[in-house]
Amino acid sequence: xxxxxxxxxxxxxxxxxxxxxxxxxxxxxxxxxxxxxxxxxxxxxxxxxxxxxxxxxxxxxxxxxxxxxxxxxxxxxxxxxxxxxxxxxxxxxxxxxxxxxxxxxxxxxxxxxxxxxxxxxxxxxxxxxxxxxxxxxxxxxxxxxxxxxxxxxxxxxxxxxxxxxxxxxxxxxxxxxxxxxxxxxxxxxxxxxxxxxxxxxxxxxxxxxxxxxxxxxxxxxxxx
Amino acid sequence: xxxxxxxxxxxxxxxxxxxxxxxxxxxxxxxxxxxxxxxxxxxxxxxxxxxxxxxxxxxxxxxxxxxxxxxxxxxxxxxxxxxxxxxxxxxxxxxxxxxxxxxxxxxxxxxxxxxxxxxxxxxxxxxxxxxxxxxxxxxxxxxxxxxxxxxxxxxxxxxxxxxxxxxxxxxxxxxxxxxxxxxxxxxxxxxxxxxxxxxxxxxxxxxxxxxxxxxxxxxxxxxx
DNA sequence: TGTAAATGTGACGATCCGTCAGATTCCAGC
DNA sequence: GCTGGAATCTGACGGATCGTCACATTTACA
Numbered sequence: 001x002x003x004x005x006x007x008x009x010x011x012x013x014x015x016x017x018x019x020x021x022x023x024x025x026x027x028x029x030x031x032x033x034x035x036x037x038x039x040x041x042x043x044x045x046x047x048x049x050x051x052x053x054x055x056x057x058x059x060x061x062x063x064x065x066x067x068x069x070x071x072x073x074x075x076x077x078x079x080x081x082x083x084x085x086x087x088x089x090x091x092x093x094x095x096x097x098x099x100x101x102x103x104x105x106x107x108x109x110x111x112x113x114x115x116x117x118x119x120x121x122x123x124x125x126x127x128x129x130x131x132x133x134x135x136x137x138x139x140x141x142x143x144x145x146x147x148x149x150x151x152x153x154x155x156x157x158x159x160x161x162x163x164x165x166x167x168x169x170x171x172x173x174x175x176x177x178x179x180x181x182x183x184x185x186x187x188x189x190x191x192x193x194x195x196x197x198x199x200x201x202x203x204x205x206x207x208x209x210x211x212x213x214x215x216x217x218x219x220x221x222x223x224x
Numbered sequence: 225x226x227x228x229x230x231x232x233x234x235x236x237x238x239x240x241x242x243x244x245x246x247x248x249x250x251x252x253x254x255x256x257x258x259x260x261x262x263x264x265x266x267x268x269x270x271x272x273x274x275x276x277x278x279x280x281x282x283x284x285x286x287x288x289x290x291x292x293x294x295x296x297x298x299x300x301x302x303x304x305x306x307x308x309x310x311x312x313x314x315x316x317x318x319x320x321x322x323x324x325x326x327x328x329x330x331x332x333x334x335x336x337x338x339x340x341x342x343x344x345x346x347x348x349x350x351x352x353x354x355x356x357x358x359x360x361x362x363x364x365x366x367x368x369x370x371x372x373x374x375x376x377x378x379x380x381x382x383x384x385x386x387x388x389x390x391x392x393x394x395x396x397x398x399x400x401x402x403x404x405x406x407x408x409x410x411x412x413x414x415x416x417x418x419x420x421x422x423x424x425x426x427x428x429x430x431x432x433x434x435x436x437x438x439x440x441x442x443x444x445x446x447x448x
Numbered sequence: 449t450g451t452a453a454a455t456g457t458g459a460c461g462a463t464c465c466g467t468c469a470g471a472t473t474c475c476a477g478c
Numbered sequence: 479g480c481t482g483g484a485a486t487c488t489g490a491c492g493g494a495t496c497g498t499c500a501c502a503t504t505t506a507c508a
Contacts, residue, residue: 019454026454028505048361050274050300055495064457069497076274125360133357136349136416137272143420171437178426178434185417186410192360193409196367202402210402213395214442243485250485252474279464288488293466 040078045126083131086124097156102223110216121191169221269350307355310348321380326447334440345415393445
């Protein structure tokens with residue numbers, strides 16, 4: 001439910017959003033921009049990246065393609081803006097990571113992290129997978145957007161691994177930053193397709209519990 | 225180096241390859257088809273998925289777009305064929321997984337697996353990331369292609385985890401299939417961007433060693 | 449209410465898609 | 479080596495999307 005006063009028109013970027021000619025956007029402009037972004041994400045869920053057409057986005061918003069180009073130079077830019085919005089939901093997950101990972105409390109912490117991460121991907125899967133592809137294809141803006149979400153997670157995880165080192169919980173051959181990256185990579189990939197894995201043999205609960213245990217074992221090692 | 229006698233024109237699929245009207249392909253046709261596939265993969269490396277144009281593929285092969293459509297109904301189908309070819313390099317990795325994972329020998333086995341997996345991704349990254357996107361976007365053919373490469377790996381890994389269970393190396397709460405999927409997911413994701421992680425702080429060797437240890441710890445647990 | 453800024457659009461040339469009829473190349477059999 | 483039919487290739491075309499521009503409409507506010 002949105003009120004007219006506190007209308008949600010997007011994250012950081014939207015506040016400074018400008019039209020293609022550089023002028024700052026007014027109330028109506030911001031609303032239109034947001035509708036384009038919503039339509040972009042919807043179409044990304046419904047059809048694939050390659051089938052994403054400016055015409056379709058404009059049609060869904062009920063406007064003409066020409067209008068679209070007043071807000072974005074091309075589809076990629078709209079997709080990028082959607083991707084940047086997804087960064088806003090990361091801080092709560094980081095908070096779950098910070099704290100004590102020792103023993104059973106740590107295992108429970110691991111479960112919370114995994115659940116939060118799965119939930120995050122379930123909400124944003126359409127844009128996240130596209131963002132990651134673009135990042136891997138070398139687009140610097142998308143790479144920066146991915147970094148903005150993964151760095152806080154990796155840093156927090158790295159911090160815990162460093163602590164585990166100091167406590168002697170895990171072997172010295174495990175490089176904290178490398179391990180943090182590996183664990184985040186695991187979470188990211190499973191987040192992307194855990195729903196495809198869940199069948200009769202493997203349930204959502206199995207995936208969460210097992211992933212949490214791998215995570216905990218790696219971060220807390222012999223702490224129990 | 226290719227001889228005229230034993231010309232490599234592609235994997236399984238190519239042998240049964242037919243033109244769009246159903247006729248089987250002759251010698252020249254198979255060669256042309258292979259050139260289209262090579263050009264497709266090259267362009268996938270050089271430009272992105274969204275920029276992949278039939279015109280460009282045809283131009284690179286030195287033929288007209290019309291010719292392309294005699295071999296494939298659209299770009300997706302050519303991309304799919306390239307993806308299916310990449311399955312051929314999987315068996316050697318599976319062989320590395322099979323065997324005893326206990327103790328230091330197991331750790332060494334883990335290293336071999338990680339190296340082999342990284343190498344596999346380095347060779348095929350362009351097509352693999354596109355294949356995975358298409359699979360996640362719901363395309364059944366791409367999903368099947370991914371399954372064809374990941375299932376042997378996951379099954380082999382699952383087998384080792386089951387064995388670890390039986391030996392009491394790892395806790396019962398770790399579900400073998402779920403854990404196998406998680407580990408393969410980790411390998412896949414790190415394979416996709418380990419080169420972006422490797423900087424002054426983290427070297428290729430760090431990534432291999434750390435990933436191998438996470439892998440070994442999860443598969444062999446307290447076996448040492 | 450009037451006016452300037454903000455926002456939206458029709459129309460257009462360029463490019464790509466996918467198809468088809470017809471041209472060109474290959475090769476087996478004479 | 480010649481030839482007819484099969485295999486392969488292509489020019490040309492209608493349809494669709496892209497991205498741009500000059501101009502129309504709406505909004506904000508004095």
